[in-house]
Amino acid sequence: MIPFHVPYRTELEATYVAQSIASGEHAGNGSFTKRAQRLIGELTGACAVLLTTSCTAAMELAGMAAGIGAGDEIIVPSYTFCSTAAAYLRNGATVVFVDVDPTTMMLDPQDVAQKITANTRAICPMHYAGAPYNVEAISALAEAHALTVIEDAAQGFDATYSGQALGTFGAYGCVSFHETKNIHCGLGGALLINDESLVRRAEHIWERGTNRAEFLRGAVDKYTWLEVGSSFYPSEMQAAFLLAQLEQIKSNTQLRTRIWEFYRARLSDGEARGDFHLQRIPANSTLNGHAFFLRLQDEDTCERLRQHLRGAQIDARTHYVPLHTSPVGRSLGYAPGSLPQTERWSSSILRLPLHHELSDADTERVCAAVESFFH
Ligand SMILES: *Cc1c(COP(=O)(O)O)cnc(C)c1O
Numbered sequence: 001m002i003p004f005h006v007p008y009r010t011e012l013e014a015t016y017v018a019q020s021i022a023s024g025e026h027a028g029n030g031s032f033t034k035r036a037q038r039l040i041g042e043l044t045g046a047c048a049v050l051l052t053t054s055c056t057a058a059m060e061l062a063g064m065a066a067g068i069g070a071g072d073e074i075i076v077p078s079y080t081f082c083s084t085a086a087a088y089l090r091n092g093a094t095v096v097f098v099d100v101d102p103t104t105m106m107l108d109p110q111d112v113a114q115k116i117t118a119n120t121r122a123i124c125p126m127h128y129a130g131a132p133y134n135v136e137a138i139s140a141l142a143e144a145h146a147l148t149v150i151e152d153a154a155q156g157f158d159a160t161y162s163g164q165a166l167g168t169f170g171a172y173g174c175v176s177f178h179e180t181k182n183i184h185c186g187l188g189g190a191l192l193i194n195d196e197s198l199v200r201r202a203e204h205i206w207e208r209g210t211n212r213a214e215f216l217r218g219a220v221d222k223y224t225w226l227e228v229g230s231s232f233y234p235s236e237m238q239a240a241f242l243l244a245q246l247e248q249i250k251s252n253t254q255l256r257t258r259i260w261e262f263y264r265a266r267l268s269d270g271e272a273r274g275d276f277h278l279q280r281i282p283a284n285s286t287l288n289g290h291a292f293f294l295r296l297q298d299e300d301t302c303e304r305l306r307q308h309l310r311g312a313q314i315d316a317r318t319h320y321v322p323l324h325t326s327p328v329g330r331s332l333g334y335a336p337g338s339l340p341q342t343e344r345w346s347s348s349i350l351r352l353p354l355h356h357e358l359s360d361a362d363t364e365r366v367c368a369a370v371e372s373f374f375h
Contacts, residue, residue, distance in 0.1 A: 012248075065202040078322040123142055127155060154176035171194055309370070
């Protein structure tokens with residue numbers, strides 16, 4: 001069986017974790033955390049980086065730091081992971097779901113523009129499959145209406161648009177280091193802060209609402225509780241594991257984009273014949289090879305192809321059930337029929353295996369099996 005995903009491993013995780021245990025620094029925000037944050041800062045160019053226990057936590061932290069709460073409307077794609085909405089719902093915000101552009105399966109700027117009201121506070125776009133959303137259009141709308149942009153860059157680490165890292169276009173960018181992502185520490189994430197004036201508040205919230213981080217840097221004499229925060233950062237053991245993977249990010253990205261490009265080149269004939277659609281990638285992007293998907297003509301074709309690949313010992317996977325038609329979405333008053341493109345295409349997406357252990361022969365086998373389904 002060709003697995004859909006294999007969590008990334010390097011040679012160094014065990015060494016760094018052992019060093020972190022021996023150091024006697026355990027609880028987090030220690031030397032491994034600082035090294036990981038520095039490396040992420042260098043890679044992305046973010047003003048500041050805070051390691052978190054997940055991308056979900058990074059989005060919750062961003063929502064708290066941005067002061068998003070009751071009475072605020074936030075614009076979120078329906079075709080995404082539930083955390084992209086839940087992170088703000090928990091603080092009482094109203095989520096306004098927007099439709100996708102089927103050529104990218106990312107939020108459609110025209111629908112965003114239509115859904116902006118006097119109560120809109122933020123847009124939370126998601127970078128899908130390691131490719132950028134329509135950055136220019138979303139940034140222009142945010143600027144015109146003075147909205148905060150919080151990027152869900154869970155899948156976007158080490159990818160760029162126009163020479164700039166995904167996760168650094170909005171005020172905040174949220175990255176995931178979950179084991180299903182390109183690099184990971186089991187569970188983990190990071191908040192990228194892209195405006196110097198926002199750093200201190202985010203750091204207080206990250207440190208349980210205190211100025212302990214400043215105290216440890218010697219900037220204040222004693223530390224105190226300043227506002228309601230939470231416990232957002234991982235232990236030093238996780239940071240040590242992550243650092244090992246961060247040091248290999250360039251080879252990881254190279255490996256994955258090679259496979260991604262193999263798929264793209266090998267399957268372009270099928271796309272030209274109209275068997276399926278491939279994701280449209282904006283010019284000026286460098287990808288990270290996070291995921292490669294086919295958009296089939298309908299759900300039935302998608303399911304039959306999935307079964308066909310399964311029969312050929314290949315594990316391909318579908319993706320998100322739209323949030324607005326999920327039980328939570330319905331309980332919030334959304335109903336099917338409101339986002340036609342999302343409803344039309346979300347069940348027709350099939351992701352092909354993509355991980356660091358996939359050989360050229362494996363990738364070729366997947367492509368041949370896709371072709372044999374259609375011809
Ligand atoms: C993985 C993922 C998340 C959640 O990340 P966690 O680190 O597991 O919280 C959120 N959004 C998107 C788009 C994701 O792919």
